[in-house]
Amino acid sequence: MDKNINITLKVWRQRGPKEKGAFETYQLKDISQGTSFLEMLDILNEQLVNEGKEPVVFDHDCREGICGMCSLYIDGHPHGPDTEITTCQLHMRKFDDGATITIEPWRSAGFPVIRDLMVDRYAYDKIIQAGGFVSINTGGIPDANAIPIPKKDADLAMDAAACIGCGACAAACKNGSAMLFVSAKVSQLALLPQGRVEAARRAKAMVSKMDELGFGNCTNTRACEAECPKAVSISNIARLNREFIKAKLQD
């Protein structure tokens, strides 16, 4: 049964990208466990506004786990302690009465803090712009069986396409590596006939953009896979390595 709980929040406050940040502690009383985590932050902000203080800045949009806009590093986990969900899908019933919850922004050189808990994730868009697309006209929606695609490949492509580009992988990685994201984006297209045509060019362009933006080198710790809200597998990273090495050897 959901009950009402009292919690202590330790929230990272930082006024701007260049300014020094610090943790602030806030008390919240009588929070229903049926509240979502972001609603709890809304309640906190309501309380701060009423006290005449600056509300906490955090990213959010769809609040149903598909847009990839929410972030937050909660108690040592991107998207909180639950598995395979985004922060907006996290509910307060995951926390006990009297709990202290630490909320930090993504910390990675590739994602500089804009303010408080909001970080600049434009780097991921730049990687997509470098090659994460199909440049041929694929026409309208074809009949389901017009192009035969093995079920296995279709499933793998769909699993990779589940990536919402939220940045949890790079945030969780001790090396600040974006390999899980890039590998998912390369895989979802490389596995399908429409995307296969440009697979080599895409793998090279996206990896080179990723390196250029200063993301780290993957050491296969698997922290990304464990924290990914969409459970994207590191077998995609093996595929990206394969695609990249093959493309370079062909040059």
Added chain:
Amino acid sequence: MWLLNSSIGKKLIMSISGIFLVLFLTFHAAMNVAAVFSEEAYNMICSLLGANWYAVAATIVLAGIVVLHFVYALMLTLQNRKARGNDSYAVNVRQKNVTWASKNMFVLGIIVIGFMLLHFAQFWYKMMFAELLGFHHVTLGGMEVSPQDGAAFINFYFSHLWVVIAYLIWYVALWFHLTHGIWSGIQTIGWSNNLWIKRWKVISNIYATLLMAAFAFVTIFFYLKSLCDGSCC
């Protein structure tokens, strides 16, 4: 050059050099185990290697691979620290499925290299290096032995408890390094998928364990032998 410039290229260098080093360790372990069964056979291998041109050439290649593996590890680690940024998280949790070794490969590598220097000072310096300088005898704890008498070296060093303990620590560090290193190297080449990643992880654990068990067995065997002074075996 993509091998030197791209992140995946640099990792490929780590992967291939690492796999070569695993193959070398396999050869070294096999050679050591021979000493348990016959010290003469072991000495024969030692003299076959000795300061012959092919052994010297192979040693130079091997040293090159170790240097390559280390220099690239250093380069990648520094880059990764920079990519991580200066701000660290206040709360750090190691996720399930993430092994301790995988997050400490560089530290483990430093430990391995540290003990490797000890090993070089004890064995290589007085064996191949002495022979290269043209010595036919080296002193080993007051004895005069041939630099090709590998068995005498093993018997001498592994009769000291501190040497035995130091080597066992070395094997443990190497075991951790290999349990992550082997499958990780194969993943970097791209030779893995949802099914094989589990298999490679199991293979890494078994292979690292067998390899280190072989090294540890020889070390402990010669220590026990020194305790009973040859009277019991």
